[in-house]
Amino acid sequence: MIEIRGVSKAFPGRGGKGGVQALEDVNLTVHDNEFLTVLGPSGCGKTTLLRCLGGLVSWDEGEILIDGRPVTGPGPERAMVFQSIALMPWATVVRNVTFGLELRGVSGSDARARARELIEVVGLAGFESSMPFELSGGMQQRVGLARALAVQPEVLLMDEPFGALDEQTRRLLQEELLQIWEERRTTVVFITHSMEEAVLLGDRVALMSARPGKIEEIVTVPMPRPRSAHLDTVEGSAEFAEVTSRLWGRLREWQVDVGRHRRVAAG
Amino acid sequence: MSSADSQRLATGGGRPRAGRSLVSRALDSKAVLRLLTLAVIAAIWQWYALAIGGLLIPTFDGTVLAFIGLLFDAEFWRAVWVSNQAMLIGFGVTVAFGIPMGLLMGRYRPAEMFTDVYINIMLVTPMAALIPLIIMAIGFGLNARVLLVVLFAIPMVIVNSRAGVREVDPSLIEMAQSFGARERTIWWRILVPGSMPAIMTGLRIGLSRSLTAMVVIELLLIAVGLGGLIINFRGAFEPESLYAVVVFVVLEALLLITIARWLERRLVPWTREGVLAK
Numbered sequence: 102m103i104e105i106r107g108v109s110k111a112f113p114g115r116g117g118k119g120g121v122q123a124l125e126d127v128n129l130t131v132h133d134n135e136f137l138t139v140l141g142p143s144g145c146g147k148t149t150l151l152r153c154l155g156g157l158v159s160w161d162e163g164e165i166l167i168d169g170r171p172v173t174g175p176g177p178e179r180a181m182v183f184q185s186i187a188l189m190p191w192a193t194v195v196r197n198v199t200f201g202l203e204l205r206g207v208s209g210s211d212a213r214a215r216a217r218e219l220i221e222v223v224g225l226a227g228f229e230s231s232m233p234f235e236l237s238g239g240m241q242q243r244v245g246l247a248r249a250l251a252v253q254p255e256v257l258l259m260d261e262p263f264g265a266l267d268e269q270t271r272r273l274l275q276e277e278l279l280q281i282w283e284e285r286r287t288t289v290v291f292i293t294h295s296m297e298e299a300v301l302l303g304d305r306v307a308l309m310s311a312r313p314g315k316i317e318e319i320v321t322v323p324m325p326r327p328r329s330a331h332l333d334t335v336e337g338s339a340e341f342a343e344v345t346s347r348l349w350g351r352l353r354e355w356q357v358d359v360g361r362h363r364r365v366a367a368g
Numbered sequence: 369m370s371s372a373d374s375q376r377l378a379t380g381g382g383r384p385r386a387g388r389s390l391v392s393r394a395l396d397s398k399a400v401l402r403l404l405t406l407a408v409i410a411a412i413w414q415w416y417a418l419a420i421g422g423l424l425i426p427t428f429d430g431t432v433l434a435f436i437g438l439l440f441d442a443e444f445w446r447a448v449w450v451s452n453q454a455m456l457i458g459f460g461v462t463v464a465f466g467i468p469m470g471l472l473m474g475r476y477r478p479a480e481m482f483t484d485v486y487i488n489i490m491l492v493t494p495m496a497a498l499i500p501l502i503i504m505a506i507g508f509g510l511n512a513r514v515l516l517v518v519l520f521a522i523p524m525v526i527v528n529s530r531a532g533v534r535e536v537d538p539s540l541i542e543m544a545q546s547f548g549a550r551e552r553t554i555w556w557r558i559l560v561p562g563s564m565p566a567i568m569t570g571l572r573i574g575l576s577r578s579l580t581a582m583v584v585i586e587l588l589l590i591a592v593g594l595g596g597l598i599i600n601f602r603g604a605f606e607p608e609s610l611y612a613v614v615v616f617v618v619l620e621a622l623l624l625i626t627i628a629r630w631l632e633r634r635l636v637p638w639t640r641e642g643v644l645a646k
Contacts, residue, residue, distance in 0.1 A: 155546050156546075157545055157546060174548075175545060175546050175547065175548045177548065179546075180546070181543070183542070183543060187537065187542070189558070189561070190639075200547070200557070201547040204544070204548055204549050204553065205547065205548065233638075234638060252547070
């Protein structure tokens with residue numbers, strides 16, 4: 102279980118002026134094996150929240166506990182998937198996937214065997230010796246996912262992993278991520294700015310507002326699991342429409358200024 | 369197999385090309401084109417030397433003969449060794465110190481702050497102007513020539529290595545940290561391989577600057593090695609031999625740079641398709 106209690110973080114501005122309150126009194130509990138999506142507009146601090154969870158940055162106030170232990174840095178029970186994918190361009194697919202394993206003390210043939218297994222899980226069998234530049238964006242992110250899964254994390258932290266992909270690829274990867282997650286349950290915290298994605302994937306959606314970054318509301322997604330086999334039906338269901346319209350209602354309240362500008366521009 | 373098929377195989381499927389003239393096909397070949405260019409230059413050179421050039425412009429064929437003569441001259445090879453000794457030691461020192469310095473400057477702000485101004489001075493100063501200072505300080509020996517080679521080459525190696533570290537995708541560092549990597553691991557697994565393309569570029573430029581330094585100091589003040597030979601041949605009115613030495617220097621530079629490029633392709637093959645492919 103992940104417990105985030107009263108976490109605040111400010112980025113100081115240059116010369117002490119114009120700082121940004123990235124997170125303000127964030128409270129959130131993520132249950133074991135839960136798929137929690139964090140939804141918010143760009144710049145609302147959701148990535149900062151994930152980086153705090155990953156132990157990559159520190160925060161000013163509050164505490165984060167994972168299974169009761171305070172987070173002070175990266176830990177073996179967590180693995181991250183990045184929007185920028187972050188594959189080493191000089192290494193083959195296998196060597197990218199074994200990277201995390203090697204840092205966690207698994208090496209040699211054990212690491213390679215484990216990497217091959219995960220590469221197959223993410224549907225890239227046959228591309229083990231390819232270089233990242235030979236793969237499409239979607240395939241690259243599959244490698245990123247395999248690298249994170251290879252270390253068998255209890256908590257998977259995903260930072261807008263499909264944000265840079267085109268629509269079809271994104272849908273395919275959503276399906277496959279759900280399928281993988283349904284087979285090997287882990288706790289997932291999934292950051293996204295897409296309302297549809299948040300609702301399709303999540304058990305619950307934590308809605309964040311910007312400046313200061315705050316969790317405004319937590320919405321439970323009622324659609325039953327497993328969903329991966331029929332995502333289209335899920336998206337067409339009455340529950341999906343109800344949850345998204347509720348989320349949209351909240352989002353619109355904060356985006357009203359932006360919306361007005363858009364309408365002026367369009368008219 | 370039909371007869372049409374076998375015919376196509378026999379001609380290598382080259383039907384569209386068969387109609388083209390021998391000349392236009394030969395012009396497509398890089399080697400032929402280069403040889404042709406060389407022949408044209410040689411012809412112009414020969415004509416100029418015979419028709420216009422005086423005592424000091426040797427003919428093309430005279431230069432070629434002198435070049436072949438040099439290759440069988442022990443004295444010449446001693447000069448080659450004397451020059452290259454300074455260049456090799458100097459370039460070695462440049463590699464050994466320049467790369468680590470550049471990498472540290474790229475990663476650590478204090479290292480950058482203390483050294484940046486000196487690197488900039490080295491970049492803008494015409495290094496040849498320092499030759500008298502160097503000679504006054506450490507004499508006419510091998511040390512002076514090595515030092516000049518280092519001064520010529522090391523700014524390029526430092527600046528490129530520094531740029532290499534800075535260009536490493538920060539998300540790669542973050543990724544490594546998320547798996548628990550410490551600074552040491554980040555260096556060896558991310559920063560060094562990530563900087564390799566830029567380091568190799570720096571080495572290539574540094575190498576050509578080393579060659580420049582090697583010849584410049586010998587021509588200007590310390591008349592030994594190949595530079596010394598050039599000066600001697602000028603004094604003895606032997607333009608053919610003088611040109612032959614210059615041709616040798618050019619060929620050596622070409623050879624070294626070709627090796628450097630080959631090494632670059634071998635060591636950092638991923639940049640061929642990546643963003644750094646230039």
